[in-house]
Amino acid sequence: MPLPVTTQLLMGAGRCVGNTGSAERVGFPQLCLGDAANGVRLADLVTVFPAGITTGATWDKSLMYDRAVAMGKEFRGKGINIYLGPSVGPLGRKPKGGRNWEGFGSDPVLQAIGGALTIQGVQEQGVIATMKHFIGNEQEMYRMFNPFQSGYSSNIGFQGFVMSDWLSHMSGVGSALAGLDMNMPGDTQVPLFGYSYWMYDLTRSVLNGSVPIDRLNDMATRIVATWYRFGQNEDFPPPNFSTNTRDREGDLYSAAWPFSPRGVVNEFVDVQADHHLTARQVAQDAITLLKNDDSLLPLTTARSIKVFGTGAQTNPDGPNACSDRNCNKGTLGQGWGSGTVEYPYLDSPIDALKLRVKDVTFYNTDKFPSVPTVIENDVAIVFLTSDSGKIPKYKNVVVVVHTVGPLILDRWHDLPSVKAILFAHLPGQEAGESLTNILFGDVSPSGHLPYSITKQESDFPNSITTLVTGSGVADDYVEGFRSLTPSGFNKIFRYIYSWLQPDEAKEAVEHRKTRKYDAYPVEYSTQQKSGPRAGGGEGGNPALWDTGYKISVTVQNSGTKYSGKAVLQAYIQFPDGIPYDTPIIQLRDFAKTRVLRPGESQTLELRLTRKDLSVWDVEIQDWVIPEVDGRFKIWIGESSDRLTTVCYTDKLDCELGAKSPVS
Template sequence: MINYVAYSANLDDKTMHEIYLWPFASSVAAGVGSVMCSYNRVNGTPACQNKRTLNELLKEELEFQGNVMSDWGATKTGIESVLGGLDIDMPGSDGLMGIALVPAVQKGTIPEARIDDMITRLLAPYYLLGQDQGYPTLDLDRDAIGDHYKINRQIGMAGIILLKNINNVLPFNVTTNYSFLVYGEAASRSKHGFGDSGFLQLGGALYQGGGSGYVESTYAVDPLTSLLSKARKSHLQIRYITNQLDINVINASFKSHGFTNAKCLVFISAFSSEGFDRLDLHAADNGDLLVSIVAAGCAQTIVIVNSVSQLNLEAWIDHPHVVGVVWSGLPGSEYGPALIDVLFGDYNPGGKLVFTLAKHESDYGTDISLTENSNYKEGVFLDYRHFDKYHITPRYHFGYGLSYTTFSFSQLNILKAEEGQHTASSQYRQRRTRSYVNIGISRFYEPVYEITFVITNVGKVYGSEVPQLYLGFPAEAEEPPKVLRGFERVYLAVGESKQVSLILTQKDISYWNVVNQRWAIARGTYTVWISTSANNADAKLQSSFDV
């Protein structure tokens, strides 16, 4: 056994089922072949030898037929891990499994049937994915780049979120907006290129996160490079200062000839990674101060937030000169071109926040755990659910994002999704039909209600909206005031309308009954909202159904 101390994620049964087990259950129902156990403990027991999570929840309750593999070096015991549900030890060089298990099998400590089960589970995904039938050979030098820059650019644009746009300062018009001042190291290239993910936090534009998911990119285009290219093409004037600590130079720049009425673009960032956590929710390298300095000297300041996750924007968000805020997130290698397309109106932003941005860090109801025990006391009331429960007004709501156009909603209908009756329900069933569809949990993913409505682009430009389906439960379920149960991104030309159909499955309208240890459907009235964010004021349509 390897001695170690890892924090323990401590949570109750309802929270486990309704929040953290939920995506794993959906993955199992969709036919996932492998699940990874993590470094930490869960309710006191190491995740890779946790009988409760791996055997009882994953393999028994969810009837998972694939394998469980450890995160790299997360296995800390041999026998206990095998009996606890681990099938594959990665990287396998720790001497805990393999030949080391033979004595335990000979003594009967590990049943031979368990070894057979491990082997079966290891091979099952191989055949499920057809790797025995003409699967491509391994070639680490194969050029697979092709014209992927095109889809990279599309993805980058689609993810950009417009948070603030006073007096329609965006998009820029090159015939009237021709001088721009650019500030911040996050506008330009990283000091260390793309070769080492560990150095990404040391300045420059952020394209992706770090850690195990980091990919050494072949190239990446920063926003400043794209702005300069746009300036050449459209006859713009650009001045930039990437040293955001040089306050004197920044203040002097506002008086530059030809730039007294310039638009000022301020780039701030925040980075975190596996092994590199943030200890606060503020922009790196005094980014908040940079915004405040520029806003004090520039009447038309637009802030571009290049962050891995939530930031506290309160130091400057209400400044009257901060007229625009764009959340670029981590847009990938085509960051520069994607951002320029959004800023100059070649692409209409339609991204939405996947978290709430609070006014105060204490508003989230959670905090950094500096001890070995991380107690998930918030239960199922996290993010927007927490804000709803305690009637806390955030700066920007979950699901929020502006557009250069506007949309109207109408004709909300709630239909029972009987077999073969409705197109959306039938398509939903077809998408979920697989060779392994006989697993027991599949019944929970059967459509029970089909929600239809019409959305129309009533604005002046082509664009997209993301209708979000929120569900309110009867009191018996002890659920948050509303829970997101579906969404769809809809692209529409000017004047175009489209009927949208969203599905509620049996599981969507169920709650976990901790006493009876099963999913249950509460009797009473369920409320349906079609909204453009978690803000109640953004609800466009409302109806209900009784069970």
């Protein structure tokens, strides 16, 4: 059945959410761009992977990579050249940011490692990754400009292939000279009439000299070089699905409706393979145990289980009933918006529980109903997608939380009846079995929070909890072509072309002769400047990534009953008295063990680079090790509030049982 029509869908010129032009006479096809951060958006026969925030909660580099490999295979299998992910901006600096869940967490190192491994895994499949929205998107409110409201400005420089976000292209010549290489999806801020700031106006700008031909060549070179770099010139499949309909046939150019020719747009290619296993493993290893009084968990299947909360079951209208999942109804497997994927199915918690336990009673309500007499041994499992208040009567309550980010827990966290709390984050399609494996002890929970939870909102500074508001406010981050329409060519309404009419092209060339435009603005220079001190290869000065220290740590399962995994984290504390303002400690690396049986141990290696030991000096604009021979302290533990071992770089020794620098 057709998908609900949205503004974004109307912008599509072809099958994909974004489509470039083509130059097939010289071998360059139309490129297909596709969301989302957790799988192929607006397509069938794909996998809904756990969200980025869930993946970050695993603290497992191998799972981050495996998820990316599986996603890359699905994007390639659907014929998508450019994956619009991973999302590393927003960083999560603002807990109320609407798209934090697409990224990996609020710590820069966790976000960076998750992003890097995702790029690696996706691009190894020959699909181009797009790190978005770089570092400049900490909130959705006022993020985009429109004719009635100017957006806030994120001021960045960037070396590489740059595309605009959807409906965020605001100028023609100015954006071309500033370094924009690809306009996506091509429309102006009002995408109803098929106009663009570029289309034939970019052609006009080149002909009249306001945009130099070398800038146009630079745009094309950056895009085509990337296409070649990932081998998409050889055996890369064309798109075989449509973002606009699930029917086999449909409009070939959806934005041109009702004037579009029709044809086959969906070929129903199944790209799922066994990727559900990877998705389930990520969802399972992300589950975070925040409380387990009286060792209530793991449960036994012999106990009577009472389940409360609509979040335990699939949305009764269907898992994909709400456009872009924009309703909190049923199991919360994803956030909502352009970062969502169509469920092939949703393994709900209640279905998985009923497969495990004979005596399960489900109260499909978010208000506690009248219940029969409670038996002493009964267990109540309460599913929250928001704070539901008190849990009456039951003495053994397990709270399962599906959430996009931190919640205020203090009103119920310490209730005596709440014996266990599990954060399952956003598990994607594999919400059920991944949870019951934890509840009944098949595996031990090994996830860690990828963000901080405070007792109350006021524990954060206002700059963190308050979104940027007001129109036009700035949020600075200082840290060969054809110019004429081919003879006899019939244009399709609202399809964006680069061709001018012959009289328009002649007029543009005349403007060049009269020097109506300068090649570049007066303040613009085409001379290559010497590189910055911090420059170098990809990622800056290659020496920044040299290994400074390696730390080998032996982790042992000191328990006697359960097997499980453990997370190890390394934080750096800079020397006292340095002339730089630094946090008390900063995460620098992490690792996760395999499943360890009781008494079993494993040695993990943590690595600190030269950059990890450096701070950014705003005056010299470079990374600096503040005290080369100073005492750097490297704190080791399972989380920032459980650091018991410290290693000293000046003596190259370690101390066990040290007092943590943070409480």
